[in-house]
Amino acid sequence: MTHKSKLPVIVFLLLSIVLFKDATYAEGSIILKNGMQSSQVLSLQRDLKQIGYFEAEPTGYFGVITENAVKRFQKEHNLTQDGIVGPQTMKILQDVLNKSTIAAEANQNTGSAENTGNNKNTGTEEDNKPLNATILKKGMENDDVVKLQEKLIKLCLLNSRPTGYFGDLTHSAVIRFQREHGLTPDGIAGPKTIEKLEYLLGKPTLNKGMSGxxxxxxxxxxxxxxxxxxxxxxxxxxxxxxxxxxxxxxxxxxxxxxxxxxxxxxxxxxxxTGGYNGISVVIDPGHGGIDSGTAKNGLLEKDIVLDISKKLKNILVSEGYNVILTRETDTALHHLSNIQASREIRDLNARTNIINESQANMFVSIHVNSLSEYPSVSGSIVFYNPDIPKSKTLAQNIQKALNEIVVEGVNRQSQKIKTAEFYVLENSEIPGVLVETAFITNPGEFDLLKTDEFRKQLAEAIALGIRNTD
Structure with a gap:
C-alpha cells in the first residue's frame, strides 16, 4: 500500500487545520507578553515546545522561560528580540509550525507504508483483528486509530489532524494521557486507556442551574x-x-x-495521581548533566540528589501535594536561560525561573555537602533567605527532622539552620530552602549516601519538614 498519492491532500488538509488552529492565539491583534496568563499563552507554549524552543511544561503563564524561548525564536528568524509575541512573530511562528507539522505527518505516512508491509509479513494474530480491536499501538493504521486521535485532539494532547496512522506523535500523546491519569505509560492504547478516554469524553458538560x-x-x-x-x-x-x-x-x-x-x-x-491538598512544591535536584557537583570515588552529587528528589516527590504526591521537579533526568539546565553569563550562572538562573514561574507555595533545593579539609564534619545543614517570609520556619522544620535521623554505627552531628548567599535563595520569590543533605567527605556519611535506605530517610525527613510547615 503506497501513500504517495495522499500527500497533496494531506498537505492541503494540514495547512487548513494549522491555519484554523492559529485562531487560538494568533487571531486579530492579540499580543502576548511577560506577565500574561491565558489559554492563548498555553497554546503558544505548546507550539514553541513542538518546534524545540520551549523545554519546560506548558502552564499558560507567560514568564521568563516563555519570554526567553520567544527571544531565541525571534533571534533565529531575524525578528526584533523583544520577547513579545506580536503579529510579525505570530506569522513567522505559524509558517514554521506549518512546515514542521507537514513534515512530521509526511514522515509518519512514509513509515506507515513500511510498517504495513512488515505487518503483512509477520502474519501475527493481532494483525488480523477487526477495526474495533481493543489494543492500538505504534505502527498500526486503521479507522480505530482515527477515533483515538480524535479523542486525543479533543483533550488537547495531539496537535495534528487525525491520519489513521499510529506514529510518533500519537504515541507521545498516549503516553502523556496515561501519565496524567495514573495509567502505565507504555504508549499502547489498551483496554484501560481506551476505557478512561471513553469515560472522560462521555461526561456531560455541567453548568450553573443544573442538578442531579x-x-x-x-x-x-x-x-x-x-x-x-x-x-x-x-x-x-x-x-x-x-x-x-x-x-x-x-x-x-x-x-x-x-x-x-x-x-x-x-x-x-x-x-x-494522588489528589491535591492545595499545596504546590518545587523540588530542585542540584547540578546535572555536564555538572556532576561534588564527587568521591565515583559517587556523584548529581545522581544522589536526583534519586532523593524523586523519592521526595513520590512521598509528597501520595499525600496530595502538587510537585514540580526542575529536572527529572541527568541534565543541566543552562540552555533554558537567555542571560549573558557563565554556564553555571545560566543553569542557576534557569532553575530560579522555573521556581518563580511555578506559582508554588515553596521550594526545596537538594544538594550534597563537601569539606575535604575537615572530614570529621557530618550532618545535614539547611540554608534559607531571611528576607523571604516563611523560609526560616520551613528551614527550622526540615532541619529538626533531618537532625532526628539516627543511623546505627554512624555519629551524625546535629546542625543548625544557616543563611548564605546562594543564587537560588537570593533570586527566588517564594519561600524556600537549600538542603545540604550530608557530607560526602565524611567517611561514615559517604557510605550512607550510597545506600537506598539512607536516601529514603533523607527524603522522608524533608517531607516531614514540609508537612509541618504547610
Missing amino acids: SEVSILQNDLKKLGFFEVEPTGNFGDITEESVKKFQGKYNLEATGIVDLLTFSKIDSLLM
Whole structure:
C-alpha cells in the first residue's frame, strides 16, 4: 500500500487545520507578553515546545522561560528580540509550525507504508483483528486509530489532524494521557486507556442551574481536592460555580465556571495521581548533566540528589501535594536561560525561573555537602533567605527532622539552620530552602549516601519538614 498519492491532500488538509488552529492565539491583534496568563499563552507554549524552543511544561503563564524561548525564536528568524509575541512573530511562528507539522505527518505516512508491509509479513494474530480491536499501538493504521486521535485532539494532547496512522506523535500523546491519569505509560492504547478516554469524553458538560447525580459527583470530587468546602447538594449554584472557577484558575484553564471536558480531565488526573491538598512544591535536584557537583570515588552529587528528589516527590504526591521537579533526568539546565553569563550562572538562573514561574507555595533545593579539609564534619545543614517570609520556619522544620535521623554505627552531628548567599535563595520569590543533605567527605556519611535506605530517610525527613510547615 503506497501513500504517495495522499500527500497533496494531506498537505492541503494540514495547512487548513494549522491555519484554523492559529485562531487560538494568533487571531486579530492579540499580543502576548511577560506577565500574561491565558489559554492563548498555553497554546503558544505548546507550539514553541513542538518546534524545540520551549523545554519546560506548558502552564499558560507567560514568564521568563516563555519570554526567553520567544527571544531565541525571534533571534533565529531575524525578528526584533523583544520577547513579545506580536503579529510579525505570530506569522513567522505559524509558517514554521506549518512546515514542521507537514513534515512530521509526511514522515509518519512514509513509515506507515513500511510498517504495513512488515505487518503483512509477520502474519501475527493481532494483525488480523477487526477495526474495533481493543489494543492500538505504534505502527498500526486503521479507522480505530482515527477515533483515538480524535479523542486525543479533543483533550488537547495531539496537535495534528487525525491520519489513521499510529506514529510518533500519537504515541507521545498516549503516553502523556496515561501519565496524567495514573495509567502505565507504555504508549499502547489498551483496554484501560481506551476505557478512561471513553469515560472522560462521555461526561456531560455541567453548568450553573443544573442538578442531579453528576453534579453531586462533581462536588464530591472538588471537595476531595480542597475546592468545595460545604456539603454536596447535587445543585449547581453560585458556590459550585465559584469553586469550579477557583479550580480552573489554579490549573491554567479558562475560568468560566462551566465544567467542560478539559476541566473533567484535570479533576480526574489529580484524583488518579494522588489528589491535591492545595499545596504546590518545587523540588530542585542540584547540578546535572555536564555538572556532576561534588564527587568521591565515583559517587556523584548529581545522581544522589536526583534519586532523593524523586523519592521526595513520590512521598509528597501520595499525600496530595502538587510537585514540580526542575529536572527529572541527568541534565543541566543552562540552555533554558537567555542571560549573558557563565554556564553555571545560566543553569542557576534557569532553575530560579522555573521556581518563580511555578506559582508554588515553596521550594526545596537538594544538594550534597563537601569539606575535604575537615572530614570529621557530618550532618545535614539547611540554608534559607531571611528576607523571604516563611523560609526560616520551613528551614527550622526540615532541619529538626533531618537532625532526628539516627543511623546505627554512624555519629551524625546535629546542625543548625544557616543563611548564605546562594543564587537560588537570593533570586527566588517564594519561600524556600537549600538542603545540604550530608557530607560526602565524611567517611561514615559517604557510605550512607550510597545506600537506598539512607536516601529514603533523607527524603522522608524533608517531607516531614514540609508537612509541618504547610
